[in-house]
Amino acid sequence: MTIGNDIDDAINQLSNGDMMNLSTIKTFADTAYGLAIATGIIARGLFRSPHPMTTEQRLATLPRIGLPVAAPVTIHWDDHQIPFIEADSDDDLAVALGVVHAHLRLGQIEVMRRLAFGRVAEMIGPLGIEIDRSLRLMDFGRAVPEIIAGLPETTRRWADGFVRGLNHHLAHAPALPHEFSLLGLKPEPWTLTDLFTLTRLSSADISWLVWVRLLRTRARMAPREWRQLWPRLLTGGSPCTFAATTGDIAEQALAASTRSGSNSSAVAANRSITGAPMIASDPHLPLGLPNPWLIAAVKSPSIHAAGLMMPGLPFIALGRNRTIAWGGTSLHAQGSDLFDISRLPPDDFAERTEIIRVRGAGRRALKLRESPLGPVVSDGALLKNPYPTALRWIGHRPSDEIGAMLAVAKAENWEMFRSALGGFAVSGLNMVFAGSEGRIAHCMAAHLPRRPAEYPTDLVLSPEAVKNWDDIVAGRDLPTRIDPPDGFVASANERPPRSDFPLGFFFAPNDRAQRLAVLLGGAGKLATDDLKRLQQDVLAPGVLPLRDLLLHRLPHRKRSAGQHRLIETLRQWDGSYDHRQSGSLAFEILLAETVAALGGSSRIKPYQTVWMAQSLLTEDLLETNPEILAHAIEQALAPASRRLSRLGSWGGVHRIRLQHFLGRLPLLGRRYRLADFPADGGNNTVHKTGHSVSSGRHTVSFGSCARHISDLADLDANQFVLLGGQDGWLGSANFADQVELWRRGGYITVPLRPETARTRFRHKTVLQPASAPITQTPEPPA
Structure with missing residues (x-):
C-alpha cells in the first residue's frame, strides 16, 4: 500500500x-x-545522468537479430544518424521504420503516448491528475475502434508492421532511454489502438490553443467589453507564441502536437534553373529537444521516398519520391466547435468513471461527463468555462490519415496525389505539390462542417448551431490552385481564398505570404540557393507602417543622445530582424513601452492569443487621441532608449534556448539545457521565431524548427536540417549536432539513389529475420 x-x-x-x-x-x-x-x-x-555516446556506440545498441521481417533489411546511416532503409517488401519496411523510430526517439514517443491517453499522473504524480482529466475529456481515441475496424488492408498491414517494429526494439534494446527511469515509465507493448490514438493527438485542432486563452480572457472581461473584442479577434489569427508563457503541461502537449504553422513553396519548371520543379518547406512548431521531426529515406517495392517524419507516426509528412514532392502548412481550419449545453436537461448527460494510476499515490477515479453534443470539456482545467460546454471535433469521426499519407508517398502525379488526400480529415492542411512533369499546385486536405458564411457571434455557440455538422465538406470540394501563371505556389497559414463557407476564423497575417511572393516572383529563374535564402529571410516590411506611426506621433523636441540614437535607428531601419540589428530591438521595445504607458497590458494578453497582435495594436494606436498617444510615446522613449543602449541588438533580448522538456525542472533542469543563442527573425518573418510584445529579454518558444529543399531534376538533390539533432537519446553525439549547421545556414544532403546512400552513408545495420540462423554476432558499424 x-x-x-x-x-x-x-x-x-x-x-x-x-x-x-x-x-x-x-x-x-x-x-x-x-x-x-x-x-x-x-x-x-x-x-542518474545520461552518459555521452558516440554515433558508433549508439548504432551498436540497435537490436539486429530476430526481427519480425521476412528478409534482411539494410539500413545505411550517415554521421548524423539519418537512415536510408532498403527493404525487399513494404511490410518489412514498415517494421524497419518502427525500429528506427524507437531507436531514435523512444523516450519522446512514450511520453507522447501517455499524453494521448491522459496518463500524465503516472509520470509526475498528483500534480498530473487534473491534466489527465482535461486530456481524457478531449477523448483523442474516441474514433479509434471504428478507424481500426474500417482500415483498408494496405493501411492495416503498414500500421501493424510499424507497431511490430516499435515492440521489437522495446523488448530487445539493451537499455531504455533516460526518460524511463526519471519518469517511472514501464515498457508496455504497443497496439494499433496506441498508434492511432497518438495519431489523433498529433491532429489536435489549432482552435483549441486559441480557445484555452480566450476562455480565460472572456471569463475576466465584462460582457460589453468582450462583445467589442470578439469580432476584432476573429479577424486575427492563431497563437504566435503558444506555450511561451504557460507552465500548463496539457496546453504544452497540444502546442507540441498541433500542426500549427509553417511555410511551403513550389517553383515551376519554367522558373527553375535546372528545368525541373523545386520545393521548399520549413515547418513551425514549439522549439525544444528532441526536435519534433526526424529525417529518413526509404526504399521498398512501392515506396521510395525521403522526408521529414513526426516521431511515432509511420508516414513522411513533408518530402519527395522519385516523381513528386510535397509540403504542407496548417490550414488553420476550424474542425471543432464549442457548444453551450447549460440548458440541456440533466437526463441528457451521461457519466463514466475512469481509473488512473498516480505516481506515488495509488489510483484515483475520474468522473467524465458526456452530452449529446460531445464531451463536457468545461469540466477540465484546460477548457474551463463557468457553464457546461461541449466539444464537437472532426477527429471524433473515423478517417484514415495514415493511409492517405502512405498513398501520397506512392503517388506518381498530381491526380494520384489529389486523390490520396481525399480521406485526410484532421487536422486541416494546405498541401503544396510539385511533379517531375513540371506541374505545381496547392490544395487543401481537411474535412469541415459547412458553417454559415457570417462570423459566429461568440466563442461558444448555442446548441442549435450543431445543425452545421449535418453537412461535412471534404478537401476535394475545397479551392485548388494548379500551375499559376507566375510560376510558383506558396503557403504561409494566411487566410485562404473566399469560399461559400468559412474554413476557419484564426489565420496568420499576410506578411509571410507576401514576402514569399516577393522572393519568388519576377521573371528570373531560381536555384536551390535562392530557396535557402528564402527559408532564412528575416525581413518584415509589414511592420514599417507601425514604426512610421510611432515616429510621426513623437513630439519634436530636444532629446538626449540615447533618445536621439533610438529615433535615428528607427528611421533607418528597413524591417530586418537579423539578430545583429538594432532597429528591430528599438522598434519592439518602443512599442512595448508605449503600450504599457497607455495602460494596455490588459488588452495585450487577448491580442497575443492571435497572430494579428501588431495589426490590432496598430488599429488601437490609430484610434487613440493623438495628444494622448504622443504623451505615451514620450513616456516610453526614455526607458526604451536606456534598454537599447544596454542591450545593443535584437539578439540581445531575442533568444533561442534549446532544452529537453526536463530542462524545466528546478535545480536539475540546467543539465538538460543544450544551447542558448541569439535568434534571428520575429513573429511575421519567413524565418519565424515567435515572441510576445515585450521590452525585455525573452526566449523563443515557437518557430522554424526544420527545413527541406528538393530539386526534382536530381534524385539526390534533397537537403534537410533540424534545429537540434536526429537522435533523441540524451547524451548522444547526435542529440543536438545540427544546431551549428542550422545557425550558419547549412543543410544535409539525403540521397534517393540507393547506390549514393551506400557510398556516402558510412555506417550500416542489417536487420536479420527471426528465421535466420542465430549463430552470428551483431554486425558492428562499418
Whole structure:
C-alpha cells in the first residue's frame, strides 16, 4: 500500500468534516505529494545522468537479430544518424521504420503516448491528475475502434508492421532511454489502438490553443467589453507564441502536437534553373529537444521516398519520391466547435468513471461527463468555462490519415496525389505539390462542417448551431490552385481564398505570404540557393507602417543622445530582424513601452492569443487621441532608449534556448539545457521565431524548427536540417549536432539513389529475420 492510499483512507474516515473541507484536505495532500514526487524526480536525476555516446556506440545498441521481417533489411546511416532503409517488401519496411523510430526517439514517443491517453499522473504524480482529466475529456481515441475496424488492408498491414517494429526494439534494446527511469515509465507493448490514438493527438485542432486563452480572457472581461473584442479577434489569427508563457503541461502537449504553422513553396519548371520543379518547406512548431521531426529515406517495392517524419507516426509528412514532392502548412481550419449545453436537461448527460494510476499515490477515479453534443470539456482545467460546454471535433469521426499519407508517398502525379488526400480529415492542411512533369499546385486536405458564411457571434455557440455538422465538406470540394501563371505556389497559414463557407476564423497575417511572393516572383529563374535564402529571410516590411506611426506621433523636441540614437535607428531601419540589428530591438521595445504607458497590458494578453497582435495594436494606436498617444510615446522613449543602449541588438533580448522538456525542472533542469543563442527573425518573418510584445529579454518558444529543399531534376538533390539533432537519446553525439549547421545556414544532403546512400552513408545495420540462423554476432558499424 502506498502512502497516498493511507492518506486517502484517512480522508475518507473524516466523518465530521463537510465535503468542502474534505476537498480542501485532499487538494492540499495532492499538492504536497506532487511536490514530493517532483523532488524525487530531481533527486533521481542528480544521480542518474545520461552518459555521452558516440554515433558508433549508439548504432551498436540497435537490436539486429530476430526481427519480425521476412528478409534482411539494410539500413545505411550517415554521421548524423539519418537512415536510408532498403527493404525487399513494404511490410518489412514498415517494421524497419518502427525500429528506427524507437531507436531514435523512444523516450519522446512514450511520453507522447501517455499524453494521448491522459496518463500524465503516472509520470509526475498528483500534480498530473487534473491534466489527465482535461486530456481524457478531449477523448483523442474516441474514433479509434471504428478507424481500426474500417482500415483498408494496405493501411492495416503498414500500421501493424510499424507497431511490430516499435515492440521489437522495446523488448530487445539493451537499455531504455533516460526518460524511463526519471519518469517511472514501464515498457508496455504497443497496439494499433496506441498508434492511432497518438495519431489523433498529433491532429489536435489549432482552435483549441486559441480557445484555452480566450476562455480565460472572456471569463475576466465584462460582457460589453468582450462583445467589442470578439469580432476584432476573429479577424486575427492563431497563437504566435503558444506555450511561451504557460507552465500548463496539457496546453504544452497540444502546442507540441498541433500542426500549427509553417511555410511551403513550389517553383515551376519554367522558373527553375535546372528545368525541373523545386520545393521548399520549413515547418513551425514549439522549439525544444528532441526536435519534433526526424529525417529518413526509404526504399521498398512501392515506396521510395525521403522526408521529414513526426516521431511515432509511420508516414513522411513533408518530402519527395522519385516523381513528386510535397509540403504542407496548417490550414488553420476550424474542425471543432464549442457548444453551450447549460440548458440541456440533466437526463441528457451521461457519466463514466475512469481509473488512473498516480505516481506515488495509488489510483484515483475520474468522473467524465458526456452530452449529446460531445464531451463536457468545461469540466477540465484546460477548457474551463463557468457553464457546461461541449466539444464537437472532426477527429471524433473515423478517417484514415495514415493511409492517405502512405498513398501520397506512392503517388506518381498530381491526380494520384489529389486523390490520396481525399480521406485526410484532421487536422486541416494546405498541401503544396510539385511533379517531375513540371506541374505545381496547392490544395487543401481537411474535412469541415459547412458553417454559415457570417462570423459566429461568440466563442461558444448555442446548441442549435450543431445543425452545421449535418453537412461535412471534404478537401476535394475545397479551392485548388494548379500551375499559376507566375510560376510558383506558396503557403504561409494566411487566410485562404473566399469560399461559400468559412474554413476557419484564426489565420496568420499576410506578411509571410507576401514576402514569399516577393522572393519568388519576377521573371528570373531560381536555384536551390535562392530557396535557402528564402527559408532564412528575416525581413518584415509589414511592420514599417507601425514604426512610421510611432515616429510621426513623437513630439519634436530636444532629446538626449540615447533618445536621439533610438529615433535615428528607427528611421533607418528597413524591417530586418537579423539578430545583429538594432532597429528591430528599438522598434519592439518602443512599442512595448508605449503600450504599457497607455495602460494596455490588459488588452495585450487577448491580442497575443492571435497572430494579428501588431495589426490590432496598430488599429488601437490609430484610434487613440493623438495628444494622448504622443504623451505615451514620450513616456516610453526614455526607458526604451536606456534598454537599447544596454542591450545593443535584437539578439540581445531575442533568444533561442534549446532544452529537453526536463530542462524545466528546478535545480536539475540546467543539465538538460543544450544551447542558448541569439535568434534571428520575429513573429511575421519567413524565418519565424515567435515572441510576445515585450521590452525585455525573452526566449523563443515557437518557430522554424526544420527545413527541406528538393530539386526534382536530381534524385539526390534533397537537403534537410533540424534545429537540434536526429537522435533523441540524451547524451548522444547526435542529440543536438545540427544546431551549428542550422545557425550558419547549412543543410544535409539525403540521397534517393540507393547506390549514393551506400557510398556516402558510412555506417550500416542489417536487420536479420527471426528465421535466420542465430549463430552470428551483431554486425558492428562499418
